Amino acid sequence: MKSMSTVLRNNNLDVKILPLGESAIQIEFGKGIDPKIHGKVKMFTDNLDVSPLPGMIEYVSAFSSVTIFYDPVKVREMYQESPEGKLLLTFEFLAVMVREKLGKLEYDADYIPRIVEIPVCYGEEFGPDLQYVAEYNNLTTDEVIAIHSNGEYLVYMIGFAPGFPYLGGMSESIATPRRKSPRMSIPAGSVGIAGMQTGVYPIATPGGWQLIGNTPVELFRPLDNPPTLLQSGDRIRFYPITRREYEEYKGGRS
Amino acid sequence: MSIKVLTPGLLTSIQDLGRYGYQKYGVIVSGGMDAYSLRIANLLVGNEEGEAVIEMTLMGPSLLLEEDVLLAITGGDLSPAINGQPVPQGRPILVRKGSVLKFGALKSGCRSYLAVRGGFDIPRVMGSKSTYLRAGIGGYQGRALLQGDILPLGVACPLPFAEFLKKTMGSNSFAFPSWYVARSYVLQKAQEYRVRVIPNSQFPLFSPDSRKQFFREPFLVTTQSDRMGYRLSGISLQLTEPLEMISEAVALGTIQVPPDGNPIVLLADRQTVGGYPKIAQAAGVDISTLAQIKPGGKIRFEEISLAEAETLYAAREADIQQIRVAIQLQLAGTAT
Amino acid sequence: MLTFDEIKEVIRMVEQSSIQHFELDQENSKIIISKAGVDRVQTGSPVELEAPRVVPAAASDKPQAVTDISGDPPEQLHTIVSPTVGTFYMASEPGADSFVSVGEEVECHTIVCVLEAMKLFNEVVAGVKGTIVERLVSDGDFIEYGQPLFLVKSES
Numbered sequence: 001m002k003s004m005s006t007v008l009r010n011n012n013l014d015v016k017i018l019p020l021g022e023s024a025i026q027i028e029f030g031k032g033i034d035p036k037i038h039g040k041v042k043m044f045t046d047n048l049d050v051s052p053l054p055g056m057i058e059y060v061s062a063f064s065s066v067t068i069f070y071d072p073v074k075v076r077e078m079y080q081e082s083p084e085g086k087l088l089l090t091f092e093f094l095a096v097m098v099r100e101k102l103g104k105l106e107y108d109a110d111y112i113p114r115i116v117e118i119p120v121c122y123g124e125e126f127g128p129d130l131q132y133v134a135e136y137n138n139l140t141t142d143e144v145i146a147i148h149s150n151g152e153y154l155v156y157m158i159g160f161a162p163g164f165p166y167l168g169g170m171s172e173s174i175a176t177p178r179r180k181s182p183r184m185s186i187p188a189g190s191v192g193i194a195g196m197q198t199g200v201y202p203i204a205t206p207g208g209w210q211l212i213g214n215t216p217v218e219l220f221r222p223l224d225n226p227p228t229l230l231q232s233g234d235r236i237r238f239y240p241i242t243r244r245e246y247e248e249y250k251g252g253r254s
Numbered sequence: 255m256s257i258k259v260l261t262p263g264l265l266t267s268i269q270d271l272g273r274y275g276y277q278k279y280g281v282i283v284s285g286g287m288d289a290y291s292l293r294i295a296n297l298l299v300g301n302e303e304g305e306a307v308i309e310m311t312l313m314g315p316s317l318l319l320e321e322d323v324l325l326a327i328t329g330g331d332l333s334p335a336i337n338g339q340p341v342p343q344g345r346p347i348l349v350r351k352g353s354v355l356k357f358g359a360l361k362s363g364c365r366s367y368l369a370v371r372g373g374f375d376i377p378r379v380m381g382s383k384s385t386y387l388r389a390g391i392g393g394y395q396g397r398a399l400l401q402g403d404i405l406p407l408g409v410a411c412p413l414p415f416a417e418f419l420k421k422t423m424g425s426n427s428f429a430f431p432s433w434y435v436a437r438s439y440v441l442q443k444a445q446e447y448r449v450r451v452i453p454n455s456q457f458p459l460f461s462p463d464s465r466k467q468f469f470r471e472p473f474l475v476t477t478q479s480d481r482m483g484y485r486l487s488g489i490s491l492q493l494t495e496p497l498e499m500i501s502e503a504v505a506l507g508t509i510q511v512p513p514d515g516n517p518i519v520l521l522a523d524r525q526t527v528g529g530y531p532k533i534a535q536a537a538g539v540d541i542s543t544l545a546q547i548k549p550g551g552k553i554r555f556e557e558i559s560l561a562e563a564e565t566l567y568a569a570r571e572a573d574i575q576q577i578r579v580a581i582q583l584q585l586a587g588t589a590t
Numbered sequence: 591m592l593t594f595d596e597i598k599e600v601i602r603m604v605e606q607s608s609i610q611h612f613e614l615d616q617e618n619s620k621i622i623i624s625k626a627g628v629d630r631v632q633t634g635s636p637v638e639l640e641a642p643r644v645v646p647a648a649a650s651d652k653p654q655a656v657t658d659i660s661g662d663p664p665e666q667l668h669t670i671v672s673p674t675v676g677t678f679y680m681a682s683e684p685g686a687d688s689f690v691s692v693g694e695e696v697e698c699h700t701i702v703c704v705l706e707a708m709k710l711f712n713e714v715v716a717g718v719k720g721t722i723v724e725r726l727v728s729d730g731d732f733i734e735y736g737q738p739l740f741l742v743k744s745e746s
Binding site: 018019020021022023024026031032033045057058059060061062063064065066067069072073076089090091157158159160161162163164166202203205220222223225226227228231232 | 274275276277278279280281282379380388389390391452454455500501502503504505506507508525526527535536537538560561563564567568571
Binding site: 580 | 682683706707708709710711712713714715
């Protein structure tokens with residue numbers, strides 16, 4: 001395992017740095033789904049936004065890791081001019097730079113996350129599985145709505161589809177397994193539950209989530225910058241709206 | 255200045271080198287599957303190497319050229335012909351207005367690329383002209399090409415070389431030079447395609463048998479393979495013990511293994527994140543080879559180190575730069 | 591704008607090629623490379639490297655890269671010489687059939703081989719109607735400008 005000897009550790013943050021092919025480098029801040037680990041992820045990506053690594057094309061942040069995609073030719077050009085010369089792999093050169101960056105990171109205690117409120121019309125044809133979720137958890141549908149809209153959720157990452165948030169923080173009392181037979185198409189804006197997770201579908205896609213409602217808000221906005229309503233690190237709240245409010249919202253947009 | 259789609263072919267779409275900078279928002283990269291062929295096609299007509307081109311798959315389209323067009327075809331061989339006469343790949347071809355460019359039987363590879371001088375005049379979405387099929391954005395109206403589509407061409411300064419070709423065209427409907435770029439990087443004649451891979455950090459978590467057989471046994475590219483990824487079948491790859499995985503980023507060429515043990519090689523339309531264990535990562539230089547393997551083809555993985563992958567990558571880029579300069583020399587040198 | 595390295599590369603490649611005069615006009619820079627003092631008569635080869643073929647190639651194509659090295663081979667034998675420097679290949683790509691083999695009849699416009707230079711492949715045509723008598727170089731050989739490639743017995 002030649003390539004595996006290149007695992008580097010940062011003692012302060014207990015960070016693992018790994019290659020993902022010759023054009024990407026992955027930084028692991030820990031294991032598992034944990035707001036504390038994610039805080040480090042967010043701190044690092046906020047820093048990358050301000051001062052990107054040389055040769056960096058973009059990054060993807062996940063629950064507990066950040067992966068940086070880079071142009072190996074650009075990075076190589078840069079380090080061949082450096083005193084380290086040709087001894088290092090391009091990956092190792094970047095890993096050293098990542099470690100330096102991590103060493104200088106300072107935790108900002110005053111950091112206030114963005115809070116995004118998302119209106120949801122629960123039930124009706126928007127939430128064909130709301131009744132099932134209630135029955136499964138021995139609750140009324142109103143209780144499910146109250147629990148779902150009282151929570152504050154952390155956006156751990158965006159993925160799966162453009163603007164789709166992986167959310168943490170849902171109450172166990174409304175957790176419901178996925179549908180046995182997935183739907184061929186779930187409409188955009190659908191709010192659903194799958195196991196311990198809740199989420200919103202930005203675009204129509206097949207899926208097995210239990211649908212409890214729909215939001216008139218567009219989560220994916222390809223012509224805007226940034227193109228999504230939500231970003232990693234945001235906190236979100238859902239609030240119930242009536243069908244009429246839903247239609248007004250939709251009408252007002254077009 | 256436009257090209258009209260007479261018949262669309264199987265899956266024909268506008269692609270450039272991809273949409274970068276938006277993966278953190280869940281927006282996939284897209285772009286040409288065989289980036290090498292895409293770049294060469296553009297260079298052959300004097301475009302920037304990342305200009306939008308037409309990517310066609312297995313069965314190509316029929317196109318009416320409504321203007322004189324300087325074009326180039328690269329990648330898999332779909333038997334291109336102009337007004338019924340076969341034309342070669344890997345060269346700039348000047349084609350007379352009113353001609354029909356028709357792609358026919360697949361002779362080799364899987365995907366072919368058509369670049370036109372000046373590229374396609376379609377809007378960039380998030381910095382790219384690539385078609386993002388599932389989200390319905392980019393490319394030509396966010397979808398694969400259909401019969402009757404009219405693709406507007408970009409404006410570019412006429413190349414002296416094209417003027418020169420025109421003089422020699424006489425009464426024929428097209429003309430091309432005696433030089434060309436070979437397809438050596440993308441097409442292999444062997445029964446099995448060799449794809450070099452770097453073991454992933456999760457490689458040691460697979461059973462000793464799986465680790466050995468991964469490099470020993472061939473894998474079949476199944477018919478469930480598409481632009482998102484190639485689903486392979488062969489020996490079933492197993493972890494030594496179950497692994498608690500949470501989603502993390504994947505890359506072009508990541509080979510992940512779902513619980514059924516059949517590996518998936520992630521390609522241009524891959525999702526930004528994945529939750530399956532990763533056994534290996536295909537070397538960047540072999541992605542174009544992968545893109546030219548059609549369903550039913552066989553792959554054999556060969557282990558290389560990260561250092562080797564880096565060296566291969568740098569060498570390939572140097573080759574492309576050399577080709578770029580050589581073509582530029584040809585396109586400019588005939589002016590006198 | 592070409593970088594300094596790219597300009598060096600261009601100069602090197604023009605030097606190695608049969609191109610006599612080269613001009614590149616880009617944005618706000620212009621490069622002119624002219625080979626002075628090259629004795630064009632030396633090889634006696636009418637070099638037309640850049641001459642495009644019109645397809646379908648007419649039989650009236652000008653002979654490319656053909657010369658008579660008078661006195662050397664018997665009179666009815668023509669020598670196909672290299673129009674450029676490069677690596678000699680008998681087929682268009684590895685594993686493909688050879689363009690021509692000894693004993694085969696060729697037309698003026700028949701492609702007899704390709705020469706790879708700077709990653710581009712240049713087709714060489716027979717330039718004469720006749721029969722291939724001998725191949726004078728091997729697959730993969732590096733060929734100099736003007737080097738004899740094939741002997742062709744011409745029909746007269």
